[in-house]
Amino acid sequence: MLTCQAQNHPQLKKQGTAVQLTVKGKPFLVLGGELGNSSASSLPYMKDIWATVKQMHLNTVLTPVYWELLEPAEGKFDFTLVDSIIYQARRHDLHLVLLWFGAWKNSMSCYAPAWVKKDQQRFPRAQKQDGSGLEILSAFSHNNLTADAKAFRILMKHVHEIDAAYSTVIMVQVENEIGMLTEAREHTAAADAAFNDQVPAALLDHLNKHKEEIVPELKQHWGANGYLTKGTWEQVFGKGLATDELFQAWYYTTYTNTVAREGKAEYPLPMFVNTALNYKNVKPGEYPSAGPLPHLMDIWQAAAPAIDILSPDFYNPYFKHYNDLYTRRNNPLFIPEIRFEPSDGAKAFYAIGHYNGIGFSPFSIESTDKPAEEPVAKSYEVLRQLTPVILAYQGTGKIDGALLDTTNTKQDIPAGKYVLSVAHDGTLGWSGIPRAQWGEAGGIIIQTGEDEFIVAGTGIVITFATTDKTTPIAGILQADEGEYVNGEWAAGRRLNGDQTHQGRHIRIPMGTWGIQRVKLYRYK
Template sequence: MENTFLRDAQGKPFMPIGLQAHNSSTGTALIKKAVRAVKLYGGNCLETPVYWYRIEPEMDCYDFSMVKDVIEEAREAGLHLILLWFGTSKNGHPNYVPEYIKLQPDIYRLAQGPDGAPVPSLSVHCRETLERDKKAFGRFMEFLKEADGESRTVLAVQIENEMGYANTDMDYSAEARRDYEKPVPGALAGVELPDSGRELIGEGKEASAWKRQFGRHAHEAFSAWYHARYIDEVASAGKAAYALPCFTNVMVGEQGYEEPGLCYNAGAAVGRVLDIWKAGAPHLDFIGPDIYNQNRREYTRICRAYAREDNPLFIPESPIRGVANAMNALLAAADYGATGICCFGAESALDEEGNLLEECRDMALTMRILSAMSPLLIHYRNTGCVHAFAEDEFETSHYLKLPEYHVTAKYLRSAAMYTGYTTDTHSEAGKKKLQVRGRALLVQTGPNEFYLCGAGVGLDFYRRPDPADESCYSHLHSRQSGQLNFLSVEEGHFENGEWVTELVRNGDETNFSHYVLDGQLIRIRLNPNTGMSAE
């Protein structure tokens, strides 16, 4: 899978770890609160919306002062931005379009449900709406190039928000029905959807071409294609003005009984129709799922669907609080090569005094771990060298087999462990460090070199027997084959991509396990020489 990341002004890969502001915060004092929350989460990026109706309050009259202000706010705080274009669609609804769009439904048409009544979504079969969105987005991108083209505070732009039809599986208007009767576009030749039942339809003339190819998912496939083409035209217009990465986010389909218009917006780039979207929107750099699913099976299923050769996994929205998301985010980074993870609702993470709410500390801890490890996550993405430990329910330890080592992770809530005198685990605050649900990232950077960052975890390394060793049992049983046989163990951090040592561990701090308690990052250099001969 291609090692694709967003890039900063110097062209270096950049992994956004951050928060998204609430929908109405841009242009208000709430942005300062959002910025503070990002800092407390250890993040490097703020996602925030820009509003079509504010940018174009009257037809062809543009005002970008709001955009200028938020760029300056982020730049001053040392953060990058991902701006969200709230245009035709916000969760499928046209809330953020200018009033001249809302007041002329005969020109800028709403989609229709099967009963002919309008639904609260603009039709993607309406060329007039598309042309106005394209023009406004193009002007917006022109402004970004002028205001930020050199500084590159803005990393990327999200086009629309969770686009799709609300309360219907397709647009049933006369215009849409005419499109539905056309042949399936050649770009979709060979595309099949799972569990479509198409084999039961046959070649009867009574079935449309969409129905013959996509079976029970025909209406969804049709809606997906036209939504993809709509967004692709907007993206193309924007990139013609400023070649900044563009993407769209998705109200995921892996929920409920997975029927469009009922469980999620119809036409959205859900996993089922992702092939259609990739064919229909080539100007999008990636498509990012908003994952609020806490169940680990659902979460990882979504990650698998979007982590593709042609689609690096980027998660633009996830819960700002909760233990489940704090565990799952590490799996996204390690097991599915996530190139960025953000949480929604920055301002809601803080109390009235601007302090982090207790229920947000778990997710903030995980975000700090991701940020601390981001240089390694960028360099070692999809190499098989990145491993996650995320304490599951009823789990007390976790085993990882590496080519040269057995690695056992002990979760310290369940396994009491001596952690050395330099770490406070005896005061009330210190005892809390041992009660956190265990989570960590382990990156192997050489045959015997590892970086471990996390909380509530202790690792033991045991060198696996040499294939030619006839005394493998006694050698493996020796403590010299374990984590005690190290060259160095260092606490530290990365600074401009370079490792900086803050403390060298030894003695009591290394005799029992290599541990991390509250987001620490340690470098472990094991000794390749066990001192034991295979003869």
């Protein structure tokens, strides 16, 4: 069980309206990258990864832990890979987020041990309506849950023993992209019996208690049948795939909560789950049904108190839309997985600035031949410098972010007596870059005083207006570029000439990344 050694373990704490991760008692911003699924399965393969991620200014690596390699024979655990990765990360001054590839990885049970996969009577699979099996362990099996939770608990006990004094490991993901394919729910005998039974009172009590707060998608579905507080799943929620998905979600969630709870009993690190999003708007089962999706947030929050964060994985162009959905219901934003592409650099600024994000992590971060030249590496270098300031201002209403592209070219940010109009640098027309090639631009704006701002990012132009009617014109008093060195501002050039277009705007051009400190004034 947990000892006093780990009382200062990484944890989540509230600051104003934000939730922050604290490591060794101090707020921490995850500038992360997730390894490819198979990278951490081989020590020789891992040896060159550390230099790559250091060049990209990461402070955290998200790495899988594979149940099949951790427990290759039942009851016999091999920590060689886990220990090596923890020790190497520590040696390179990097933190880790562990991704438990247990019963499910991208819906499937591909990382379950062979002794589980081959004994289908003891460890049953999910089944389709026609009775055929799936490469998915059933969430309705006590044996599946017990074996998974036991392995996870032993993992967390071991991590506590070797790492509690160091906090190399700072968070843990429980399972990976849970969800049913190719049907909305399981059709084993146990699942069908549960489906025809009463809806658990714990769920209905939660919905009734939070009736005016639950996400509108769920409220509408429940309300269509009269907000019943007793009955079978089809009596309460009606017939159809949406009800099948709600049912499956409840049992995925209670399963996952048990696994997380067992792990936290040994080492209570922050724990999260991640989601494969239904961005193509297809039916449950055509996307991974019943995972921690935005319309199911209340199910997951009701049944999984041991899970601290529900996280979106991004392989779609709807970045703002899904972040808006995942910051409902007091859910902190942590992005553990996003396609590794040039737009990540701008998106990292926006997620951290606008949503008070805990962190950001492109997938397969090691798969680059030019790590220092990646846009996200350049953004991370700026964010690394700004981290103490960002963490001080998150949750205060004094920090925001901008994300711009060829469609959304401008964004207004109110800040005290000022309104900052942030536009894509391409709108100036000076670069000569065709509109189709602009790429995404992004930045963070922090108001450090009534008339003082820190502006950081790439490809942005900012003009200023004021709501002060007595002095209705806003001007730039001074603008300095520079950098933060060991948390202290080191000013570079004063930019009050051509770089500000003679006081008309603040600009960080496309293809450049920078930080500027700006003072404004107002006049008639």
